[in-house]
Amino acid sequence: xxxxxxxxxxxxxxxxxxxxxxxxxxxxxxxxxxxxxxxxxxxxxxxxxxxxxxxxxxxxxxxxxxxxxxxxxxxxxxxxxxxxxxxxxxxxxxxxxxxxxxxxxxxxxxxxxxxxxxxxxxxxxxxxxxxxxxxxxxxxxxxxxxxxxxxxxxxxxxxxxxxxxxxxxxxxxxxxxxxxxxxxxxxxxxxxxxxxxxxxxxxxxxxxxxxxxxxxxxxxxxxxxxxxxxxxxxxxxxxxxxxxxxxxxxxxxxxxxxxxxxxxxxxxxxxxxxxxxxxxxxxxxxxxxxxxxxxxxxxxxxxxxxxxxxxxxxxxxxxxxxxxxxxxxxxxxxxxxxxxxxxxxxxxxxxxxxxxxxxxxxxxxxxxxxxxxxxxxxxxxxxxxx
Amino acid sequence: xxxxxxxxxxxxxxxxxxxxxxxxxxxxxxxxxxxxxxxxxxxxxxxxxxxxxxxxxxxxxxxxxxxxxxxxxxxxxxxxxxxxxxxxxxxxxxxxxxxxxxxxxxxxxxxxxxxxxxxxxxxxxxxxxxxxxxxxxxxxx
Numbered sequence: 001x002x003x004x005x006x007x008x009x010x011x012x013x014x015x016x017x018x019x020x021x022x023x024x025x026x027x028x029x030x031x032x033x034x035x036x037x038x039x040x041x042x043x044x045x046x047x048x049x050x051x052x053x054x055x056x057x058x059x060x061x062x063x064x065x066x067x068x069x070x071x072x073x074x075x076x077x078x079x080x081x082x083x084x085x086x087x088x089x090x091x092x093x094x095x096x097x098x099x100x101x102x103x104x105x106x107x108x109x110x111x112x113x114x115x116x117x118x119x120x121x122x123x124x125x126x127x128x129x130x131x132x133x134x135x136x137x138x139x140x141x142x143x144x145x146x147x148x149x150x151x152x153x154x155x156x157x158x159x160x161x162x163x164x165x166x167x168x169x170x171x172x173x174x175x176x177x178x179x180x181x182x183x184x185x186x187x188x189x190x191x192x193x194x195x196x197x198x199x200x201x202x203x204x205x206x207x208x209x210x211x212x213x214x215x216x217x218x219x220x221x222x223x224x225x226x227x228x229x230x231x232x233x234x235x236x237x238x239x240x241x242x243x244x245x246x247x248x249x250x251x252x253x254x255x256x257x258x259x260x261x262x263x264x265x266x267x268x269x270x271x272x273x274x275x276x277x278x279x280x281x282x283x284x285x286x287x288x289x290x291x292x293x294x295x296x297x298x299x300x301x302x303x304x305x306x307x308x309x310x311x312x313x314x315x316x317x318x319x320x321x322x323x324x325x326x327x328x329x330x331x332x333x334x335x336x337x338x339x340x341x342x343x344x345x346x347x348x349x350x351x352x353x354x355x356x357x358x359x360x361x362x363x364x365x366x367x368x369x370x371x372x373x374x375x376x377x378x379x380x381x382x383x384x385x386x
Numbered sequence: 387x388x389x390x391x392x393x394x395x396x397x398x399x400x401x402x403x404x405x406x407x408x409x410x411x412x413x414x415x416x417x418x419x420x421x422x423x424x425x426x427x428x429x430x431x432x433x434x435x436x437x438x439x440x441x442x443x444x445x446x447x448x449x450x451x452x453x454x455x456x457x458x459x460x461x462x463x464x465x466x467x468x469x470x471x472x473x474x475x476x477x478x479x480x481x482x483x484x485x486x487x488x489x490x491x492x493x494x495x496x497x498x499x500x501x502x503x504x505x506x507x508x509x510x511x512x513x514x515x516x517x518x519x520x521x522x523x524x525x526x527x
Contacts, residue, residue, distance in 0.1 A: 028488070035480050075480060082446075087482040106482045115440040115447075125481050133481035140477035167438055172428035174438055211437065271465050301470065340469035385476050 031077040037138040038382040039069025039145075045375035048356075048363035052145055053152045054188040055096040057195075059364035067094045069145055069381060071136060073105065083113045086122075091136060095157075096187035105136075105158055118165040126156045127163075127180065128205065129278050130218050130265030138383035142274065142338045144350040145379070147295040147312030149332055152362050154259060154282050154291070156184045156224070159203050173213075179206035184224075190326060190361050194234035196256060200226040207263070214270035220263040228256050253323045255285030272301040274308075289318045291328070304341075310334035316360065328360030345384045352377040411512035411526055412459050415519040420504045425522045431464060433507060435474070436484035441505060449487035450508040452496045459509050462525040 041060045043050050049059025052068050060068050071093035079085045089106035108122030125133035132155065135146045161182015168175050186198040205222030230250045239246035251257050260283040268275040279294035295312035312334070316327035336350035354375040359366045414430055416422055421443050425433075432438040439447040452459070460471045478484040490496035496508045497516045510516060512524060 031485075033479060035476060073480060075482075077479075077482075077485060089480070089482070108482065110482075115438050120482075127481075131477070133483070134477040137476050137480045140473055140480070169432075169438060169440075172426060174432065304469065343468040343472050346469070346473075385472065385480075 029079050033386065034072065034074045035137050035139055035385045036072040037069055039066065040380045041065050041068050042378045043375060047369040047373060048359055048366035050375070050377060051152070051362065051364055052148060053155060054361045056094055057096065057098045057189050069379065073136065083111060085110050093136065103157070116167045119162065121162045123158050123160050124163055124180065124182070126158060127178065128222050128261055129220060129263040129280060130216065130267060138381060139346055139385045142299040142306050142308045143310060143334070143336060144348050144381045147310060147332065148362065149312035149314040149330055150278060150280065150293045150295045153293065153314065153328070156186050156200060156203070159184045161203065174211040176209045177206065191234055192364055194230060194232040197229045198226040198256065200224050214268050216267040218265040222261045224259045226257050250324065254326060255289055258285040274299040289316065291316050304339055306338040308336050308338070326360050327358055328362055329357040330359070330362065331355050344386060348381040348383065350379045411524050412455065412462050412509050413512045413515065413521040414507055414509050414523045415500060415516070416507055416522055417500055417504050418518045418520055422522060427523065430523050434463060434487060436478060436486065445505050448503060448506045450496055450499050450506055451487045451489050452493060452509060453489060453491050454493065455509060455511060458527060462527050
């Protein structure tokens with residue numbers, strides 16, 4: 001299964017090279033494009049380092065850092081026939097390998113015989129809620145980064161599998177549904193000395209969508225079954241201290257091996273006003289522990305300027321006494337401004353005020369003083385597409 | 387002098403009328419050979435914004451952008467400027483969901499494409515209606 005993206009990419013390139021242009025409209029068979037962000041972040045928090053998501057092994061400390069938000073993506077779209085096309089995308093960002101090594105983000109073939117039916121097979125984006133698929137494309141949204149309280153925890157980057165989308169008009173509205181199944185790999189960091197590797201061998205989900213006028217509404221459900229391996233100095237220590245199998249013990253305590261995600265989302269875009277709100281509930285194995293994450297955002301466009309306000313929150317519900325210190329309770333107010341310099345280039349600045357009652361996994365090098373503390377972040381960003 | 391002022395006033399009104407007409411309307415057009423006579427505003431949004439590209443006769447719609455008129459067209463269609471339109475497409479393109487309409491660089495290219503494809507939809511300034519095409523929807527600016 002791991003060789004699937006490579007096979008698909010080779011297939012796409014071979015087909016595109018061999019195919020002959022059929023009509024005037026299909027002359028542009030291959031389209032190359034890209035997106036990127038140059039990001040700078042400054043934190044005033046000395047008791048913990050800020051990360052964009054728990055896949056980042058190191059965070060932004062009390063200085064300026066360009067690591068957290070900077071990325072570059074390149075994409076090729078290949079049209080094979082009127083009904084079949086393919087997409088390959090690679091992206092470089094600071095991620096779980098601890099460097100900017102590029103990752104294959106998309107590599108799929110799409111069969112769309114009809115506007116109401118679409119099948120995609122290969123490496124697909126993680127489409128669990130209304131913007132999760134495009135969360136790396138800074139130019140597509142007003143903010144510096146999608147809210148960390150919501151997108152920082154328990155996210156997969158991609159799935160290798162298949163997906164079906166069915167679309168039907170309802171009067172002047174649109175109703176559509178998508179179902180997907182596949183597998184994924186993921187690594188995230190629980191502390192500086194404890195990492196978890198997820199072999200998500202069974203990812204199944206879907207969502208129902210309704211689009212009416214300026215509104216997009218979505219309700220979704222996904223379940224993920226994984227084999228989780230814990231490693232690092234902390235895992236070794238747990239094994240030695242309690243004379244137990246650290247993997248089995250940590251799996252039992254965290255419940256990361258079985259995850260269910262319920263999601264509700266709404267977006268509104270009309271004239272200068274853009275509103276977005278998403279709420280997710282991530283239920284862990286035993287069903288007694290879950291995370292509620294969500295955000296609300298409002299942006300108002302005035303010529304090239306788009307000021308925005310964002311409120312996000314994450315909270316773990318756990319009937320136990322937080323056995324591995326992974327429970328989170330945090331909310332963030334953000335205020336920012338996007339300035340469109342050109343029609344493919346935007347400058348952004350954002351101020352975040354984070355209230356951390358319990359940092360859980362969302363901070364690196366955190367000490368006890370972070371509990372109950374507030375952090376102020378200033379970010380600058382340059383987003384572009386080409 | 388009075389006559390001159392009257393002439394000036396008439397000329398001013400005439401120029402206003404002409405300039406208003408020149409920028410007043412954008413017409414979404416299709417090849418005369420197509421059986422489609424009209425589309426609704428929401429169908430036009432679905433087709434050009436990549437949401438649902440089906441024509442009323444059940445065939446697949448092929449929207450074409452005309453570069454010189456693009457900014458005016460999207461302002462009239464969805465009240466958004468080009469940075470907002472590009473931002474919208476960035477979300478769909480880089481998640482591999484949909485592709486924007488094919489781009490015609492000039493009015494002549496657009497006419498050429500729509501003339502040769504019965505399912506192609508283009509847009510033109512209403513004062514520049516090409517031959518052998520009919521109007522599906524008129525957007526006021």
